[in-house]
Amino acid sequence: MRAAYLITPYQFELRDIPIPKPGKGEVLVRVTAAGVCGSDLHFYSAGRIGEVVLDQPFVMGHEFSGVVEDAGEFSAEFPKGARVAAEPSIPCGTCFYCRENRPNLCLNLTFVGFPPKGGGYAEYIALPKENLHRLPDCIPDSQGPLVETLAVAIHTAELMGDTRGKSVAILGAGPVGLLTFLHLRHCGASVVYMTEPVESRREFARSLGVPMVLQPDDLQAIAEQERFLDGVGPEYVVEAAGEPASYAQAMQIVRRGGTVVYCGIYPHGAMSIDFTPARRKELRMIFVRRSLPRNYSEAICLAASGEVNLAPFCRTIYPLDQIANAFQDACERVSGLVKAILHPVGPEQDTRNR
Numbered sequence: 001m002r003a004a005y006l007i008t009p010y011q012f013e014l015r016d017i018p019i020p021k022p023g024k025g026e027v028l029v030r031v032t033a034a035g036v037c038g039s040d041l042h043f044y045s046a047g048r049i050g051e052v053v054l055d056q057p058f059v060m061g062h063e064f065s066g067v068v069e070d071a072g073e074f075s076a077e078f079p080k081g082a083r084v085a086a087e088p089s090i091p092c093g094t095c096f097y098c099r100e101n102r103p104n105l106c107l108n109l110t111f112v113g114f115p116p117k118g119g120g121y122a123e124y125i126a127l128p129k130e131n132l133h134r135l136p137d138c139i140p141d142s143q144g145p146l147v148e149t150l151a152v153a154i155h156t157a158e159l160m161g162d163t164r165g166k167s168v169a170i171l172g173a174g175p176v177g178l179l180t181f182l183h184l185r186h187c188g189a190s191v192v193y194m195t196e197p198v199e200s201r202r203e204f205a206r207s208l209g210v211p212m213v214l215q216p217d218d219l220q221a222i223a224e225q226e227r228f229l230d231g232v233g234p235e236y237v238v239e240a241a242g243e244p245a246s247y248a249q250a251m252q253i254v255r256r257g258g259t260v261v262y263c264g265i266y267p268h269g270a271m272s273i274d275f276t277p278a279r280r281k282e283l284r285m286i287f288v289r290r291s292l293p294r295n296y297s298e299a300i301c302l303a304a305s306g307e308v309n310l311a312p313f314c315r316t317i318y319p320l321d322q323i324a325n326a327f328q329d330a331c332e333r334v335s336g337l338v339k340a341i342l343h344p345v346g347p348e349q350d351t352r353n354r
């Protein structure tokens with residue numbers, strides 16, 4: 001089978017390798033769609049995320065879906081051809097945090113598409129059956145990878161608590177920021193504005209119904225929004241950009257006694273942030289790490305019911321041998337690209353109704 005290895009930053013190589021043999025408790029999946037995530041771009045451009053350094057050729061890809069090829073003893077639950085979305089986190093199930101029902105904080109977590117476990121930029125992958133969630137036919141292959149992103153948005157909203165009627169600003173109109181917007185709106189929150197530096201993304205955000213999309217450096221326009229908020233800032237500010245500047249800006253924008261939520265992935269290394277506003281404003285701060293297993297079923301329900309429409313997010317599709325272009329386009333945030341989707345088995349198939 002073909003698999004796309006990142007050799008060094010900015011360089012991929014397609015290699016022919018044996019199809020993986022599923023181990024105990026695993027199911028073999030043929031990958032039909034795999035998304036390019038902001039965290040993959042960190043590896044691509046810097047060769048690292050936080051302390052995790054890419055020191056050998058590696059297959060990324062943690063947002064993907066596919067069809068069951070061989071489920072062995074689990075064939076009743078996962079018949080051949082069943083369409084599934086994959087969850088990339090493999091928690092140990094026995095550590096303190098797993099027992100506390102917080103498997104995203106597992107002490108022995110394996111993450112698919114994150115060294116050492118290769119991911120979905122390949123034609124086949126073997127995964128524990130617990131990591132597979134059946135996809136209904138109303139969700140096409142190209143939208144499968146967005147289930148992971150939507151799960152992160154759901155987990156973010158869950159950590160924020162009851163936001164009904166609460167004012168929210170979101171910094172960053174990438175897929176996580178926008179899916180968080182759609183989900184919070186569904187939860188009854190009032191997302192008053194988003195900020196985004198890239199013009200085509202601002203336009204896309206408007207097309208999804210974001211009432212006001214501002215440039216992050218237009219401080220005057222941001223301050224003017226307080227007119228609609230009793231003369232103070234929003235009750236919640238969600239940082240979904242992963243930019244050091246917006247980490248600080250979130251604290252400046254939010255109202256006193258408000259909550260800042262950090263769900264963007266922050267680049268490696270120390271940065272100096274002045275926490276004085278956080279103390280003086282007596283802020284609550286929430287940090288988000290990925291999602292929980294139950295968020296996947298919720299994400300599939302939301303997408304299937306049409307409450308959150310994933311279709312506009314995945315209109316740009318590349319065959320696997322175009323992976324270098326997909327990453328370059330994603331890095332450059334080319335106009336019209338929201339989420340780059342790779343189709344390892346070729347661009348034309350859609351495996352529904354098989």
Ligand SMILES: [Zn+2]
Pocket residue numbers: 037038039062063
């Ligand atoms: Zn991701």
Ligand SMILES: [Zn+2]
Pocket residue numbers: 091092093094095096097098103105106107108109
């Ligand atoms: Zn654990």
